[in-house]
Amino acid sequence: MAIQWYPGHMNKARVQLEDKLSLLDVIVEVVDARIPASSRNPLISDIVGDKPHIIILNKADLADPNEINKWEAKLKSDGKFVLKLDAQHNTNMAPLFKLIKLAAKERIDKLEAKGASNPTIRICLVGIPNCGKSTIINRLVGRNVAIVGDRPGVTKGQSWLKTSESVQILDTPGILWPKFEDQAVGFRLAALGSIKESVFHADDVALFVMEYLKENYFKSLVKFSRLSEQSVNELPLPELLLAMTEKYGMRDDYEKMSLFLLNQLRKGRLGRINLEKVEA
Numbered sequence: 001m002a003i004q005w006y007p008g009h010m011n012k013a014r015v016q017l018e019d020k021l022s023l024l025d026v027i028v029e030v031v032d033a034r035i036p037a038s039s040r041n042p043l044i045s046d047i048v049g050d051k052p053h054i055i056i057l058n059k060a061d062l063a064d065p066n067e068i069n070k071w072e073a074k075l076k077s078d079g080k081f082v083l084k085l086d087a088q089h090n091t092n093m094a095p096l097f098k099l100i101k102l103a104a105k106e107r108i109d110k111l112e113a114k115g116a117s118n119p120t121i122r123i124c125l126v127g128i129p130n131c132g133k134s135t136i137i138n139r140l141v142g143r144n145v146a147i148v149g150d151r152p153g154v155t156k157g158q159s160w161l162k163t164s165e166s167v168q169i170l171d172t173p174g175i176l177w178p179k180f181e182d183q184a185v186g187f188r189l190a191a192l193g194s195i196k197e198s199v200f201h202a203d204d205v206a207l208f209v210m211e212y213l214k215e216n217y218f219k220s221l222v223k224f225s226r227l228s229e230q231s232v233n234e235l236p237l238p239e240l241l242l243a244m245t246e247k248y249g250m251r252d253d254y255e256k257m258s259l260f261l262l263n264q265l266r267k268g269r270l271g272r273i274n275l276e277k278v279e280a
Ligand SMILES: Nc1nc2c(ncn2[C@@H]2O[C@H](COP(=O)(O)OP(=O)(O)OP(=O)(O)O)[C@@H](O)[C@H]2O)c(=O)[nH]1
Pocket: 058, 059, 060, 061, 062, 085, 086, 087, 088, 089, 127, 128, 129, 130, 131, 132, 133, 134, 135, 136, 173, 175
């Protein structure tokens, strides 16, 4: 099973972001806290260069708290500004505004030295599909703003969203395409809904997830499976999936069971789980 990705998208996103870069003071990259490496575009650091760069570990409410803390420490040690966030439930954006101003401190100091008081900082949110960019923009702006799909690199007539602070946001978030030459990266993205369901087989992804859960979150898998610890331990994964279809009254329907498992995982019904750990 091969999950497809399209280099053209990556290139387009790169050109669009590069075009906008000169307008921006801070780049805010949104990643999924459950897969902080797989949900990043590896080219982003090259594109951003030495512009201040914040990484938001979003969907923190769904991620494993121990793992997010490790990711936060790692990214900070790499020199990034990092914030854990649950944009879905948290309306208090003060920590994010504070971090944006901290990241832009050099620029603010420069403008203030030239006589500006409380200068405006311009930011852009970027990230892979479904990581929460629009949700965060709506939170920062304080209302629901219509976010139209990303447009070709338009630098003139660019419109900015105002916030209650001296921060303005580029009206269209940048869509970054993940790069999944590594099959596991594709599976993680598919598992959490960042790749359209039409490009993968749900049962392949479900089996990938089950293998990971068996190794890392055994108790959650046992609970979800409605089977005994012994069965989960001993059954080969495809048989375990089959046994689960029976427990859930899905009569050998692998596909249905797989989609159900992935759906429940995405909603956090299997607990707070990370599909990716910081490598030791
Ligand atoms: N649990 C949880 N859900 C979130 C969080 N942030 C966003 N979501 C949900 O994730 C889904 C995707 O959020 P969006 O804000 O549309 O993501 P996006 O990055 O703008 O997506 P694209 O438009 O596909 O690029 C929505 O169902 C949100 O409600 C979060 O912190 N926690």
